Amino acid sequence: MGIGLNLITSNTTSKLVQDSAFQVLSEGSLKAVARPVFTLMDDSASPEARKYSATKEFIFQSVSMAMYFAIITTVFQRGGYKLLKNLPKFKNYEALKGIDNIKDFTKVYDKFSKGLISTTSEQATQLQHAKGGMEIIKMIGSGLILTILCPLVVAKMVSPVMKMIQPILNPEAKGVEKDDDDHDDDHDDDDDKNREFIA
């Protein structure tokens, strides 16, 4: 109880939770497990449809998390901060002078939020605005990646992945398929004999 209360109220948790990257990645990793499980448990569709949907959900969540981590935390944050500093609203912000990259800004904001840096009220507001601006940039980036780029990639990946995992999920199906093929071959032989006979 005490540990839980300390965790919920702590400054570190609050700082971590307020980062859009953490919000999206933690939610996505939980969904990557929970959603496919519940989809496979659903009785309202055929097993094939459920397998397709579950595979798609799993791939989508996994790919989107990887892409998010690779693109947002690098490209969007670095480029985003430079873009932000050149926007008319932020161009004349005194507090951002001398802070040239996102790494330095993160360090400054971290210390500022812990109360280890003394600022004027104007500087404080400016730092908060810049942090808010960065969160908006991350959200836009997430929107682009998770809603446009990922679905297109995932749609092309589902079928090959399903074919790949089919023998692992259902090894009997492969055997049955093989038996069917053998059976078909027998019939083919018979057909050949008949054709030969008719001729």
Add this chain to the structure above:
Amino acid sequence: MSKIDNILTTLGTNNSSQIATAVLAGFKMIFLPIATATDKTASPEQKTYTIIRDIIMEGLALITYIGVTGQIQKHATAPICRAYFKSKAKKLESTGILTPEELDTLRNVDAKKLKMAGEDYLNRLSPNRKKLPAEISQYIERLNKIVEKLEGESEKPLKQSLENFVSGLKKSVPSDSVEKVAKEAGKVEVLKPLKAFCNTRIALSQLSVWILAVAIIPPLCNAMIAPIMKKFSPKTDNIDEKKPVLQEPPMLNPVVQPHNTVIKRDDAVASFRNRYINYSTGMRV
């Protein structure tokens, strides 16, 4: 202060988890089904099921992330803060730093007053902000003084001006020098009431989103999708009952048909010799 400033300040200081996750859910509700519809390798049933499931799932996420998380934050934050201060008071009993009265105040924090003060703090930028009753302001001030008394027992962190800190970063001066605060062994750290309120509110938003994403939305979706699937694809009804018939193993012993067309060549020729009749002339050949 303009609306843009308000949004920037809110996201910079109080970026609750449901904002980003709900925005993304809204986008996904539109783009995921479109992407599924363009998949040429899937069957129509697979596509229909996946599209319906995505729409329901993301729709539920959008509604619950905003609605439920907001309600949890509204009703659970102050009681959790109350429990936090109560547990801290229990730890402070043996230290003798606080007077019995102060300990009693900390042990029985008024959740209602804390909630009012916390919400007022969150709405500090709103033009419709109502004036907080003096009684509540005084109560929060009293709690603040108790926490400050606890802080006074240890060395306070040295603050650096923003300019000095930034120039230190450029010269690669280790910035950790400002953090050298002696932590006493067994010292009980207590947050100021409004800080505790804001932190708890933020953490609750993330917890709530996690619980909704894992344990609430998927089962709700399962319950909702069955009637909708019936409307869109009536043939899928009772599909599990039909399935065993489709998945029967292939026949191991071929059924002997009454008129088997596969006959030995000699027998067939013999049968032709005996039975063939030319129906145009009525003659046996």
